[in-house]
Amino acid sequence: MSDIENLKSELLAQVEAADSLQTLEDVRVSALGKKGAITAQMKNLSGLEPDQRKAMGQALNALKGDVAAAIEAKKEAMADAELNAKLLSEKVDVTLPARPETEGFIHPISHTIEEVVAILGEMGFEVAEGPEIEDDWFNFTALNIPDDHPARQEHDTFYLPGEGTNGRKVLRTHTSPVQIRTMMNTKPPLRIIAPGRTYRCDYDATHTPMFHQVEGLVVDKSTHMGHLKGCLIDFCRAYFGVDDLPVRFRPSYFPFTEPSAEVDIGCTREGGEFKIGHGDDWLEILGCGMVNPKVLENCGIDSSEYQGFAFGMGVERIAMLKYGIPDLRTFFESDLRWLRHYGFQALDVPNMVGGLNP
Ligand code: PHE
Numbered sequence: 001m002s003d004i005e006n007l008k009s010e011l012l013a014q015v016e017a018a019d020s021l022q023t024l025e026d027v028r029v030s031a032l033g034k035k036g037a038i039t040a041q042m043k044n045l046s047g048l049e050p051d052q053r054k055a056m057g058q059a060l061n062a063l064k065g066d067v068a069a070a071i072e073a074k075k076e077a078m079a080d081a082e083l084n085a086k087l088l089s090e091k092v093d094v095t096l097p098a099r100p101e102t103e104g105f106i107h108p109i110s111h112t113i114e115e116v117v118a119i120l121g122e123m124g125f126e127v128a129e130g131p132e133i134e135d136d137w138f139n140f141t142a143l144n145i146p147d148d149h150p151a152r153q154e155h156d157t158f159y160l161p162g163e164g165t166n167g168r169k170v171l172r173t174h175t176s177p178v179q180i181r182t183m184m185n186t187k188p189p190l191r192i193i194a195p196g197r198t199y200r201c202d203y204d205a206t207h208t209p210m211f212h213q214v215e216g217l218v219v220d221k222s223t224h225m226g227h228l229k230g231c232l233i234d235f236c237r238a239y240f241g242v243d244d245l246p247v248r249f250r251p252s253y254f255p256f257t258e259p260s261a262e263v264d265i266g267c268t269r270e271g272g273e274f275k276i277g278h279g280d281d282w283l284e285i286l287g288c289g290m291v292n293p294k295v296l297e298n299c300g301i302d303s304s305e306y307q308g309f310a311f312g313m314g315v316e317r318i319a320m321l322k323y324g325i326p327d328l329r330t331f332f333e334s335d336l337r338w339l340r341h342y343g344f345q346a347l348d349v350p351n352m353v354g355g356l357n358p
Pocket of ligand 1: 174176215287288289310311312
């Protein structure tokens with residue numbers, strides 16, 4: 001019997017030592033296969049005395065079962081170890097930033113437009129778009145700026161080759177033509193904002209030939225100046241994050257609005273330091289007014305039934321004021337050091353719930 005005990009410990013040690021599925025298979029064949037050690041012992045049974053044969057047979061069967069079970073267990077352990085190694089090598093840390101290899105920032109222009117859209121979107125405005133290469137008629141004539149109007153000269157327009165007021169194309173000088181396109185394509189009530197690029201032939205510390213505006217337009221049966229004021233006061237206070245920001249409406253002139261106003265916000269300039277909020281000074285930030293009835297009529301809207309208000313603001317200007325960016329030209333120099341300083345994290349999307357500037 002001690003032979004069997006020896007054989008058992010020898011075989012189990014071999015099973016334990018097997019370091020691959022192949023060596024384990026070799027162990028199985030050498031123990032349980034046709035020419036295996038246990039099989040050989042089985043063959044010897046016939047030469048034994050009946051008593052001995054029975055005891056030996058039982059012992060060999062038990063040994064066979066033990067070795068087979070040990071091999072099965074080892075196989076499972078090996079499969080587990082293999083899976084664990086695979087899981088470990090393919091491990092992904094899902095808490096890492098989405099793209100650790102990129103170092104991008106959101107440009108202050110994009111961020112500011114997102115902020116404006118977040119504030120006005122919350123008030124129910126929808127985003128509208130129009131082309132940057134615009135018909136003269138949409139950019140000027142329909143907005144009550146006929147060919148001989150002095151306001152045309154003020155716009156420093158980039159004209160594209162072409163003849164006459166109606167055939168000629170321009171790079172849009174403001175986002176106001178989106179007002180026209182919206183009013184011609186959609187029935188009132190309307191409540192839209194149109195952010196986008198605009199172009200004027202001008203270049204110094206406060207002008208670049210390409211810049212951005214956001215246009216706003218509301219048209220409904222009972223829209224009045226009070227709505228215009230409430231909307232823009234709320235907007236200015238939300239955008240600059242100053243709850244009691246002084247906002248002033250100063251009479252002005254635009255051909256497409258009547259009456260027209262420019263909006264100033266309160267500020268201080270003391271000891272060379274500029275601050276937005278209460279103070280003794282004012283700063284102009286946008287133009288607005290009640291849509292001129294002539295413009296409504298140009299778009300096929302009955303001005304005896306409908307009225308509206310519109311506003312337009314410079315995106316670079318309000319971004320410079322809020323983020324303390326001193327020179328407009330730096331926006332378009334594509335200097336990565338500038339972008340790293342003034343840019344915003346990709347996942348910091350402005351919204352009115354989480355706050356505009358996380
Ligand atoms: N389009 C005007 C500009 O570029 C701004 C404006 C828009 C004024 C809408 C009034 C109403 O200066």
